[in-house]
Amino acid sequence: MTINLICDLDGVVYRGSTPIAGSREALETAASAGVNLLFCTNNSSRTREQVAAKVGDVVGFAATAEQIVGSAEAAALLLVSSKPTTFVLGGEGVVAELERVDIEVVTENAEAVVVGLDVDLTYHRLRTAAELVAQGARFVATNNDTTYPAEHGLWPGAGSILAAVEAASGRKAEVAGKPYPPMRDLLRTKLLPGPVWVIGDRPDTDLALAAAEPDWQSVLVLTGVVSDPARALPQPDIVADDLAQALQSILA
Structure with missing residues (x-):
């Protein structure tokens, strides 16, 4: 059985162009342990190749x-x-995933609109x-x-832009x-037989992702948006100071 690790990026591995302390060593530990390591991001502005390159450039880990x-790939699969x-x-990441399929x-004069x-x-x-959405185009975020x-x-995310389109349309x-x-659905196509862990910093996305699947477990790291884990909903299975501590708990 292989441990599957679904790891968020922004707020977990790096913040912008600054690596979070210990993240490179933690990722190398996971790779050495034979973990099926997936980086799951809602940030759709970059292509998969650009995101992998950023992990390498910022953190020093060869993703x-x-x-x-990414969410751009998931959006493209909704329309394929x-x-x-x-x-x-x-951004470019959305365009690349649409053109890939x-x-x-x-x-x-579009039949669909994708907002990211x-x-x-x-x-x-x-x-x-x-205007396109108001006229009846399929509407995907x-x-x-x-x-x-x-x-x-x-910083303002895709949801801030989405709110404007929803309000206007x-x-x-x-x-x-x-x-x-x-x-x-997309993640399940990439999992191997074995336990599934989701590591993230956002309860409403990362923890909710794990909570929606009966056999997935979650770790909340405190390097992102949460300062009081006791108030996080849904509650994680584990709370960790950072990615390094999260990996120690999972691999113990």
Whole structure:
């Protein structure tokens, strides 16, 4: 039996371009122990290859693109059966995942709209997305995280942009990322027989992801958004100061 480790990135492995102390050593320990290590992120702004490269550049751990499981990939899988022309209010990661499954990305007259983290957001593109959704385009969000942990605090996340589109269009999106079913379905395709642990810093995404699956367990690390773990809902199976302590508990 192999231990499956679903590890968040922002707030767990790094914050922005700053590594969290001990994360490289912890990941190397997991790899040496034969863990099936997956990096699961709701941040859809980068491609899988770019995320793997960031883990290497920031932390010094040689991650592969195959280890990256992102909300952009989950969103693309929601649309792959119908392959609608799609307008993207999001980053390069969303476009790459749509094109990977032969979904055409367009700038107008789209049959679907995908909203993700867009660091180059403009009012014109926000308006276009809202108009298309109001006119009946299928409406998908990579995730609804209102913030994400960066080097200097919490920055607006995809959920903040999504809220604007939902308010302007009067419609609610299908959400693909953690903790929703599309992401769980995607993760299950990458698991090996054995226990499943989710390590993250957000109760509403990481802990909820594990809580939705009867056989998955969770570890809350205190290097991200939570300062009082007693108030976290859902409650984790383990609370750890950081990734290194989380791995010690799992591998003990």
